[in-house]
Amino acid sequence: MKKLVLIGGGHSHAIALKKWGMNPLSEVELTLITNVVKTPYSGMLPGYIAGFYSFDQCHIDLPSLAKYSHAKIYIDQAIGLDLEKNLVICKNNSPIPFDLLSIDIGSTPTVLSIPGAIEHTIAVKPISKLLQYWHQLIEEIQQNPQQKIRLAIVGGGAGGVELAFNIHSHLTQIYQQANQPLNQLELHLIHSGKRLLSERHPSLSRKVENLLKKLKIHLHFNETVDQVDETQNSIKKISCKSGLTLECDRIFWVTQASASPWLKQAGLTTDKRGFILVNDNLQSVSHPQVFAAGDIATMVNYPRPKAGVFAVRQGQPLLENLKRSLEEKPLKPFIPQKEFLILIGTGDQKAIASKAWFNIGPNSLLWRWKDYIDQKFMKQFKN
Template identity: 55%
Template sequence: MSQDILLIGGGHSHAILLQKWQDHNINQIHLKLISDTEQAPYSGMLPGHVAGLYSYEETHIDLRRLTKLAAAEFYQDQAIGLDLKQKQILCRNRSPIPFDKVSLDIGSTPTITSIPSAKDYAIPAKPVPIFLENWYQFLATVEANPNQSRNLAIVGGGAGGVELALNMQQRLQKNSNSITIHLFQRGKELLPQQGKWVRKHLSNLLQKRGIKLHLGEAVNAVFPDRIVCESGYNLDTDIVFWVTQASAPQWIAESGLTIDERGFILVNEYLQSVSHPFVFAAGDIATIKNHPRPKAGVFAVRQGKPLFQNLQRTILGKPLKPYHPQKHYLSLIGTGDKSAIASWGNFGFHSPLLWHWKDRIDRQFMAQFSRNH
């Protein structure tokens, strides 16, 4: 009996699933992917693209091509709702798409809804296509008038905000010495999840690069030309990027799926919804019950294979295989100058060798999606 398997989102886990599906196609299974973009960004190389070290093509996966090689259908649209009773996905621009089983890998976006004015005037780091469009436009205005003084603000002092600041600084200095990057962090310290050495080293590096740190400053309003903090501090700005804690889209909570306290889909060790067994989820949008981990690309990459295996096993009526994410993982932060910082617990190391090692791993990862089968 035929079944419709629907993949929502073109994240890393789904890209790996599609690549593996090419060699393990199942008869009478109609595989479909819905994504709001044809080109899926690879998070591991995106900061390097911002710094000008990689081209757009080198950092993006061609989802339309990947689905074609997997003998699957590609729908370019945005999912805006999930009807669990009728088993269908609601889309922005087309009629609902039915499914027998569904998998979600739609990532996350920075929490911006708590400050209404930020939604209007700040640029979230995700969705990536919107972020890149604004970044390219800003680069073009700088190149057109490199001597004009400008303030670029980044809100969020976690790993994402710090890495973005360093890579933007490297790219902008090629065109202008008149831009000041300001990094705002609500807490008194940057990178609260990292070890002491990494926190101190990166704080020193940011300041050495001329990036202004605003620690203990909570931004509570964003205007077209300035931001305002709870303390009353004001800064005139030309552009504001928002890189705060990750959040899930509201329609996930409204669907009736069991979620965690932050709105992400709660899944079991098989990457299967704890409330609806026909729903799978991976990457940032999923939280594994009893094994919560940071929202990091490394986990999305590692979940690709077990997601593929368990989706096929559930179709074939075979027992599912448990996946247990590692407790500790190596975090690599690129500094935009072909060097990187490695963080493991309380230990850290900064070297160009780390970047070259990371570059080789990233290029190997991307190469698997350009092969023809």
């Protein structure tokens, strides 16, 4: 009996588990190790922040999915690997043996190098922790809507921009319902580049910047945060290299992604940021018994941004190569698309569509299209 172990319940693994359940291999014992019971779908997270979706609408129930795929499940955190003995080292359980291993644990924003960032900011990943903080914040504002709130978002990529739109949408709605002035909310977006969404076409950057300015969101460009402190009355103070300082009640950290350090420490070959280097078959370049997909993997020949669209597309080819490896068949290469469409929700049930130099919106038709795509993706895990 061969042992296939999956670490993490990311998008690629969720798809692989579903499809394995539909067509399993005999004589293979499947195990899932995950530190969360419900895994969020990143495409619907901004809509959840805005209040458009319930928790269950945008979360995949991993125990149910494991049951469907006849997988053992350990609710535990992987903290290391023994690649000589093929063991997964867990925080709470005994080491778990494997013949074949797949890793899909996502990424976290880079905060380690900034003094005070870990202690005094809210990282957007892991998403489960972000949502705990978000629920607390909503509760505080609902209980005391007369009190002014100052928030900052560090990072002006797609994640930071969408978070700004949707935080603004939900909180202004709360103030309106409480008959409070909208200037109760002060929202800052801090970005180290000279324009937002710097990986996309400049025309999209201009459009998004104009929309955020209309909402009176304060934009700070070419600003690198080098320290975060907390005052005696729990106010957070952001200090930038330029000399800019900002005082806020909460800071959301949405900067460039980084990887868990235990992967490199285990001996896997990684890129400069610690992500597992994989070949065209989504297989570790240093350890053929290890596969990786989603944000945690960097394809040597096809490096791509850390975006959910790639994790979703990798689910099927990952499963196929895991099965082929177990059956000792030749593996099949996967080539990700170069240009990809993004749909940015603007917090008002409208969206902007962007691909290469082309962008359109925001309008409600694009939001309905985005909503349809997201709901369709989640529907496959609901029954």
